[in-house]
Amino acid sequence: MKFSLVCFVLIILPNVLAAQTLKVATFNASMEANNYASLGMQPSIEVLPKVLSTGDNPQVKNIAEIIQRVNPDIILLNEFDYIEDKSKGVNAFVKNYLQVSQSGQAPVDYPYTFIAPVNTGFATPFDLDNNGKFEQYGSDAMGFGFYYGQYAMVLLSKYPIDTENVRTFQHFKWRDMPSHLKTSYPDGRPWYDEDEWNALRLSSKSHWDVPIEVNGHTVHILAMHPTPPSFDGEEDRNGKKNADEIRFMADYLTPEKGAYIYDDNEELASLEPQTRFVLVGDFNAADIGDKYREGVIEQLTESPLVNNSVIPMSKGGAEAFEEVYSDRYTAYWGARADYVLPSTYGFEVKASGVFWPHKDSDLYRLVEDRNASSDHRLVWVSLMLADN
Template sequence: MKNRALFCAIALLPALFVSTLASSQEEQMLKVATFNVSMEATNYKALGMKPSDQVLQYVLSTGEHSQVKNIAEIIQRVNPDILMLNEFDYIADKRKGVDAFVKNYLNVSQGGLEPVDYLYTYVATVNTGEPTKFDLDNNGKAEGFGGDAYGFGLYPGQYGMALLSKYPIDVDGIRTFQTFKWHHMPHPQVPIIPDESGSTDKGKPWYDVEEWAALRLSSKSHWDVPVKVAGKTVHILAMHPTPPNFDGSEDRNGKRNFDEIRLMADYLSPDKGAYIYDDNGEKVSLSENARFVLVGDFNAADIGDKHREGVIEQLTEHPLVNNDIIPTSAGGAGASGAEFSNRFTAYWGARADYVLPSRFGFDVNDAGVFWPAKTSDLYRLVKDREASSDHRLVWISLSLTDDN
């Protein structure tokens, strides 16, 4: 009997090994997503309120706003492990902001789906709506907000950022780059007003000396948020550069968008990022062989509307970045007859939102854009901006490799 029991135990070893291995592999799977939720677009006029972060606080407290319920349903359907939200107003009291969104919308079944939970969240201040004393938009008035803020916004924190994670966030390891000065970047793209001939060689700088010395590069902020996954560190590199429009021949927003993307591209390696300092004044960049995932609405198309050659390519063609599998959707393909429209992430026809992993430390399993076709019952979630957003949720499924 003892020998028979020993034989049975030995016979079970391969199955136990396979089960343990499968469990280990499953634990190392990671789905990362980004979603510009356009929550600044909630109808404050219908609520009888003025534009401010108080609008979003109210909406998040009720659990009943139709746009936010649809956003929550989309998130529940994709169910990412780590999720970056753009255009989610900064609210200092997380209980009234991002945590209220989790509690009152994501923890509640939407459309009969299983609720999802995110135990770890991160928010921080941004430059949008942060007042300056300057007339940065050169309209003859120093108003402090709007085009005269460090980043365009009607109030501090508008168009903010939030990170949600099912895995622990290494709070002590977070780096932010909200206050990095644009002129501290080597060879920045200085906005110049062209002369009468259209030449910038003898043109006039858009910003005066004092403005240029004070101007911050990031229109919102740049973040490096380390997340602990299966005993390994994954750096979530988040940003939301300014749209490259709403300006003039000086191209101040286009140039800023280019350099905001360049800052993150340079940050990826010590040789390029030696000039970068964080909000603590410390010179920092990623170490070699670091796992990272770039996330956010980058406002830079690799194809489609407003594709500017060489801008997003700073990341998509970076040797450390894996852009091999491009997220696509049936809805994007059906929304436009343009070539490669299945990769669009914004309703106006562009790939503007990105989830880009490092080549080091990951295998890419799958990727997609939540954009159902018009024939799908789920099209109700994305039919217009009021339904959810003018952007689509983008996700990528990864496996962490055993690289050190």
């Protein structure tokens, strides 16, 4: 009996411990077609499947090595083109790069993945940038992109995804957000005509709520990639859209504010009180510095439901810029743009970081320039599941 009890404890204890901690990451890996010009292919949705089919692209191998070194349990990859056939897209990345040792690192497996359609490169008949040309793509697409699915995103998980309860918000109309920011010419005329405004979707890519089952606990991964607040004019259409895309997620996680939100099944949807969630993605919203826009990221970071008390940092970011706060930067162009923000409910933050090795490190080769991996850095947070 004593031997059986000891065996029972030895067998069960690792699972109990595993249930307590969770490492969540986000990484704008910049795996869209423009990165692979050396293949001699025109940028299109056909390029990334070609890259992923071989397992020998140096840039993608470095991206895989970074992921292997950090080894998150759940990771969102931004700017991973939308490839509907997973065997040629995200699953090929897992099989040919992540499950293969990179520079001696242990392979990592993600048996659960999620993808969904996005608005980037979704052609419209409108002149949304008002340059006098109806170009369908680029700035005239529903979300900026030169081909459908460019700059999309994928979610990889070691834990099961509750696919039946996933909510996506690709089709939510900007007009349906109460008190949305209005885009106008300097003289006050509306930037968008009536047909454009009635058709325009809020999300430049999509917004996702992906529930993941972590040893008996449900964790909602709230993923997004708002448009950069730039590449426009005095009307500030992208800046206003960025702010409202972030507000959308802030409203969604706040029960009394999200009553207007409907998902892609046209059902009203918002988070219930006392829900564990983690916000992830490239939010294109700095919290300090010359790229900071007042009141935008605070919609999340100052929410009482969001834990921003521990800011991921790196030595590489600290040495790359003169600003005293650059250790929090997540992009080589100088800003905290990428976030992993857990709920205050149900988690304790145990550790965090930005994968940005300093120049004297042997690992600096993974981030030394734009072509080494990405112009963004992987951001991670280790969490302990707690009952509070």
